Amino acid sequence: MSRRYFGTDGIRGTVGEAPITPDFMLKLGWAVGRVLARKLSCHEVRQRAIGASRPKVVIGKDTRISGYMFESALEAGLSAAGADVSLLGPMPTPGIAYLTRTFRADAGIVISASHNPYQDNGIKFFSAEGLKLADDVESEIEAELDKPLETLAPDQLGRAVRINDAAGRYIEFCKSTVHNRLELHGLRIVLDCAHGATYHIAPNVFRELGADVSVIGAEPDGLNINRDVGSTHTERLRERVLERRADIGVAFDGDGDRVLMIDRHGNLIDGDEILYIIARDLHGRGKLNGGVVGTLMSNFGLAAAFEKADIPFERAKVGDRYVTERLFANDWLLGGESSGHIVCRHVQTTGDGIVSALQVLAVMVREGVALDALLEGFEKAPQALINVRLPHRDAAAAVMQSETLQQSVAAVEDELAGAGRVLLRPSGTEPLIRVMVEGRPRFDVQAMARRIADSVETLIA
Template identity: 40%
Template structure:
């Protein structure tokens, strides 16, 4: 039975993720929030309005009033929930996945993702392990269209800068996804000369050869139109990557570097700390170290990044994939907000994106995976741990090795970073040889 992963309930529509599951999720939330309001948003997949209505039917049938926000970014939903006092929210999206997948991301009244205990409660109900008492007809509630929620979010985002972006030419790749509802309008309102691409969502083309998973598309457009820079978003607009005016790809590490350096200079980076995952490039970590910025490391997943930020009230965190969390402004990653803040820093410093990122080093990296029968048992073997220690000793401070079980596949991922690509490949091969010989 399908359940919660690191980013909600996700699977192929009508195969793993069904309408019945969406209705059950809605019933659980509706029962828990009788007489209260629940907010639902969706991305542009063909199945998203189907699942949105299924959640709405379940929740309203159990006594919660449901408000439909329509197509919107995940961070828009997360913002509107607490500011407009909704009891909970559900975003219908599978983020950067192909159109045939979809997902149910659940948020609490603070606009934050659920705890493991809360997720387990929902899973038990979906799997039929617990039952709920259905209300009589007089206790059921309404389903209400709520497009004004998106308008409130756009005004909120635009309020983060008083600077004008006139004179800047920017390419925005909206991935035929949620950012079509916000990105172009926000940058245009702030005075930029905007070329928005992949804005014709048809239900099937979300993330298809576009967006942050196909960064070469926006890079080609930046070069072709001699733009100052470009941003590419994913399907639900909670992450973004960038390209500078020369066509250099600016990943999440470098975006975090730009933001962290600016916040440190403004004395808004609490404890001079930025939170990221074990997948962050070693060059990024060393570049931050040079500035006096501490890098806090978590497991892979924005959920773990936010947990570390929330626990210590750190203000900035994110992932190499472009999922950046600015805690004073959002409870989740926000691709359009990230793009806006980075552009604001460019205007403030009268500097290009290339100039702002040139001091952030990137070490060569080799990442490969090995199919195994039992990834967790394999990781506990002494021969594996001994080999990891041997490679760590050989690399010293000039590199690192990361060997971890995949969260979604029966594989072990092996990653090595070092000053030379050849050294990375050598140690990856050595590690894989040990795994294959077991």
């Protein structure tokens, strides 16, 4: 239950069997409030002032128009269960994680569908520590959803307040994650805020640190979030970087937990490259404290570069929650995905696009070099990805276990001979099998991936 995406028409998306509607969001808020109240009464987790026994929840959202509707519904449900609510307004997802801790709330709720179009929306929960809710808490919330909604007496209802300085608090936090003497004077930066939650945050952060900032994608109207801008559409950012002869371009997604970059030559710098830059810097200064967690989709060249630098590297399943789980299991500080979701545990509890960008800029300033120069030692391996559509999701298991397919994969692996890899992965949301092959430049990875994809297509024909 840590992340839900759905269509706002209540038909396209569901949580379990329940259609997503304002009524459901009200019920969800009530269920969350009930669980938090029960835990508060049973386990005095933190010292509280006398009389402050109601659970406290902060709610933030991105800029899509449906967020206002769902915010009101969640607020009503939480209040009906006796929880106090602090409304943060439009705020990046990592900002809500930070403010949940700052306001000593019992939980934080984000209303966002990240990089998806405006028609979609979703929710994500944070614990009091700014981390994902524990599985047992999620299970309790699921159980409460099956119970009839009961409103408390008027004198027991929760109160709601709007936090007017939430943006300013988060701006100061972002700046605090780099050295207090860091100055970006002389750097020309172009920001793409995806018409999303960073539109009123990121420009102020970078300007207050002294950069010459130009901004695109910072005029949200509720309907244009992620439309032809942001980390999933970097073409406009590239054009603006080259036009302004900027030193760097920074692209966020709709809720601000991902970041991609454009260097001065117009080249895209993805999450693997950002992860390498930050890891190499921390390792060189003796502050990495272990290794780095990537995912099954992390480039083969990233693993090779870390091996050469004597930096331990581990792959997790695709998804930020799995990266975070492995970081905690290893007690490591740094992990991330190719998509640009980077977790810098030494400064933030969750993926944070602004914070990750500042980490890279700090390295540029400290070493006095351009962004592209920081990638020395990292040779990205060519990668081919083919999505093969299945007749239905249930077909994936049989296809993946097929001996014919395994033989096709083994043949390609033999050709790569350790200088590349093959990954077959069923999609978690669509009836697809993703075929990925990557290897050294001497290999035709596209042809190799096509051979494996043809085997899949033959099996489902």
